Amino acid sequence: MHLYxxxxxxxxxxxxxxxxxxxxxxxxxRHAGTRRINRMEVQLYKESEREVRFGCHILLGLxxxxxxxxxxxxRDLYESIDRAQKRLIHTLTDERDRVLTENRHPKKYSxxxxxxxxxxxxxxx
Numbered sequence: 001m002h003l004y005x006x007x008x009x010x011x012x013x014x015x016x017x018x019x020x021x022x023x024x025x026x027x028x029x030r031h032a033g034t035r036r037i038n039r040m041e042v043q044l045y046k047e048s049e050r051e052v053r054f055g056c057h058i059l060l061g062l063x064x065x066x067x068x069x070x071x072x073x074x075r076d077l078y079e080s081i082d083r084a085q086k087r088l089i090h091t092l093t094d095e096r097d098r099v100l101t102e103n104r105h106p107k108k109y110s111x112x113x114x115x116x117x118x119x120x121x122x123x124x125x
Contacts, residue, residue: 001029001037008045010054010077016044019078023085028060031089033096036063044077056084060092068095 005012005020020042028037039061047053054077060068070087074080114120 002039004039004041006041006043008043010044010046012044016077020044020081023081024058024088027085027089028092031092031096032062033092033099035096035099037061038063044081046077047073054080056080058084058088060088062095066095068092 003021003025005017007016024042025040028040037060039059041057041059043057043059045055045057047055053073053075055071055073056077058068058070060070062068068088068091070084070091072080072083072087074083
């Protein structure tokens with residue numbers, strides 16, 4: 001897995017980097033399931049000077065060309081990272097459940113079944 005951690009308009013300290021690795025990278029690997037993570041880009045940024053808001057943007061590249069984009073903002077940088085972590089775990093869990101459902105019930109989501117349900121295909125009597 002390739003990991004890119006960048007900071008825009010703020011300093012990327014070693015404690016901040018370790019916080020990102022502990023809360024985002026380890027959680028992503030733990031909740032990815034059987035899907036392999038190709039790359040993870042984390043960008044931390046400061047929004048403006050007048051009303052200071054910090055943000056965390058995560059781009060997670062999964063195998064099969066599927067990308068997940070998560071962006072969270074808050075008045076505290078660590079809080080925005082924690083909010084992004086919660087959304088990352090939720091999104092990866094949903095993705096894992098969707099893959100497991102499609103693997104267990106491949107005919108449930110097939111085009112012929114949908115066609116019959118929507119009356120696109122006439123049944124032979």
